[in-house]
Amino acid sequence: MKILGISAFYHDSAAALVIDDKIIAAAQEERFTRKKHDASFPCNAIQFCIDHAGLSLRELDAVVFYEKPFLKFERLLETYYAFAPGGVRSFLSALPVWIKEKILLKKIIFSELSKIEEIKKGDMKLLFSEHHLSHAASAFFPSPFKEAAIITIDGVGEWSTASIAHGKDHTITMLRELLFPHSVGLLYSSFAYFLGFRVNSGEYKLMGLAPYGNPYSERFCGYVRLIKDELIDIAQDGSVWLNQEYFDYTTGLTMVNNDKWRKLFNITRRLPDGELLPEHCDLALAIQRITEEIVLRMSTEAKKLTGSKYLCLAGGVALNCVANGKVLSSGLFDDIWIQPASGDAGGALGAAYCAYHMYFNKTRTADGTSDNMNGAYLGPEFSKSDIERTLRKFKADAKYYENAHDLCNITAQLIEQGNVIGWFQGRMEWGPRALGNRSILGDARNQEMQKRLNLKIKFRESFRPFAPSVLVEEAGRYFDIDRASPYMLLTTDVKSERRRPLPDDYHALPWREKLYYQRSDIPAVTHLDYSARVQTVHRETNPLYRQLLKSFQERTGCGVIINTSFNVRGEPIVCKPEDAYKCFMRTEMDYLVIGNFLLFKKEQPEWKEDKDWKHEYVLD
DSSP: OEEEEEEOSSSSOEEEEEETTEEEEEEETHHHHOOTTOOSOOHHHHHHHHHHHTOOGGGOSEEEESSOHHHHHHHHHHHHHHHTTTTHHHHHHHHHHHIIIIITHHHHHHHHHHHHSOOOGGGSOEEEOOHHHHHHHHHHTTSSOSEEEEEEEOSOSSSEEEEEEEEETTEEEEEEEEETTOOHHHHHHHHHHHTTOOTTTSHHHHHHHGGGSOTTSHHHHHHHHHIIIIIEEEOTTSOEEEOGGGBOTTTSSSSBOHHHHHHHHSSOOOOTTSOOOHHHHHHHHHHHHHHHHHHHHHHHHHHHHHOOSEEEEESGGGGOHHHHHHHHHHTSSSEEEEOSSOSHHHHHHHHHHHIIIIISOOOOOOOSSOOSSGGGBOSOOOOHHHHHHHHHHTTOOOEEOSOHHHHHHHHHHHHHTTOOEEEEOSSOBSSSOOOSSEEEEEOTTOTTHHHHIIIIISOOOTTOOOEEEEEGGGHHHHBSOOSOOTTSOEEEEBOGGGBOOOOTTGGGSOHHHHHTSOOBSSGGGOOTTSEEEEEEEOTTTOHHHHHHHHHHHHHHSOOEEEEEESSOTTSOOOOSHHHHHHHHHHSOOOEEEETTEEEEGGGSOOOOOSSOGGGGSOOO
8 A cells, every 4th residue: 555645834844655554755845945944845755755666646545644724724713813803914914825725725735746747636535634643643653662652742733732642553542632822842932933043943953052051040040930930831741831921923923922021031032143142041941941841741641641661752842852861761661762753744754654554444563673764764865877977067076985895994084084074875864863874974082073063064053062873782882871762862961981070160151161161082972961962873774874883983992973964054954966065065074975986175176156055044
């Protein structure tokens, strides 16, 4: 049975193809259009999925959209009615778009699919899943577990903003829902907005900024009290109530009432390019800690309702790897599994799985150990001839290595020497994390590497941390982790014996001085609180990347390297060889490894741009 899942029209449009319980292909539209968080109908992603499988649209048993448009339209209308007469201008400007995208969605989907291949309505079955059911399905059905509690948390779907469900065999039963306008995701996004980051893309920056706050300061404690006293009530089960007097996302054009927040916190909203002050760091830490508390309470309730030993997570808030790590370390569950594409892109995969298992009533197999994600390497791959065409196009100078072992040895040597490497291999990753196929790599032991990668390669804020890739069998030598973390979705601590003591006045230091203080013997991947967002590397899913790490370990004795996504600030992760070469030449990367070709920056032709490319990519 062949089922195509689609998500579109909010952010992170995507397509995923499932054939007989196996994920064949999945990709976000942004990777093809080069528009970050592209919300348009995923024509390119769909084309890739069916081409990869060698199918036509007519051969599909169903196409499934990840949410129910009429329920969403109902929520929008009822929300504006409830807050009337406020938001009239916003309502009138949005109504034509809603009618097109919600009321006429079925017609739009058939029209867009017809651009890919000439089809008629009778040629395929079109189904619609519910938003949070799609998230839940994306978390449970590919997981290793035969039975599990499921938590989904995001901004908002149709009405739900969070849910607790129970997955068993090939069914999912929804047990609890939190309804709009009360939303953990929108609360977190509101703080991202107030601190100068872009909503629906900058929330991970807020998480990265939080450790720069001072947890011992009166200001931090005061922010926590203010948030709990004025903005939010947190119930024992993790459900929340948000004081809408302080928020503007229901019917307005901004996330918060800026004037009320300024008076509450005694600071003005930070502009996107504004200076980061200690109060910004403390406020980021306050909302991060509160979010962790909420997620832990929801997890406790999920355990109580299901009695399960296992937990699955999805929804945008499930990308908060710090909160995930707290849930795991709490001991509530024997293990947890998080969908690598937890945001709306993952809804496409969940929608396909919903149809397969719950609409068509197909059985599911789970072995309790391995997931069904193929390491999240589900996107396009490119042949040697594809790469050679790109090299000819740019008249690039490259050396070809016939033997992959030799390629890994020379690349490991270059990393050891302090070089920054663009690494482009195999199938593109699914989800927002680069996992060793579309990655920029560096030496985790190099104290200057974080600064260089942020300022000279990624062109982004210097406070942002980098993640380590580590051989799975070596992870316990470096980090307080006793299990695999293949998707870079768990934060854990660097081992105490690898840490360096902090000065007595550390928490009172300006954030830049905190940033460049060497905290461990792998400083480039050790965050301010001694944490790291770990990716374990496995022979079964990525033998070439594993070989690179082994080669580096053999040379240096260290089984850890830096892994960050192959892109610059505001750009989607590279998809094609051409994207990789452009990114390589636009930055201060030293070498590019693309397939079995090695390119040295200093030997490339002079690079000329037709326009200022940095203006293409705005702050994310």
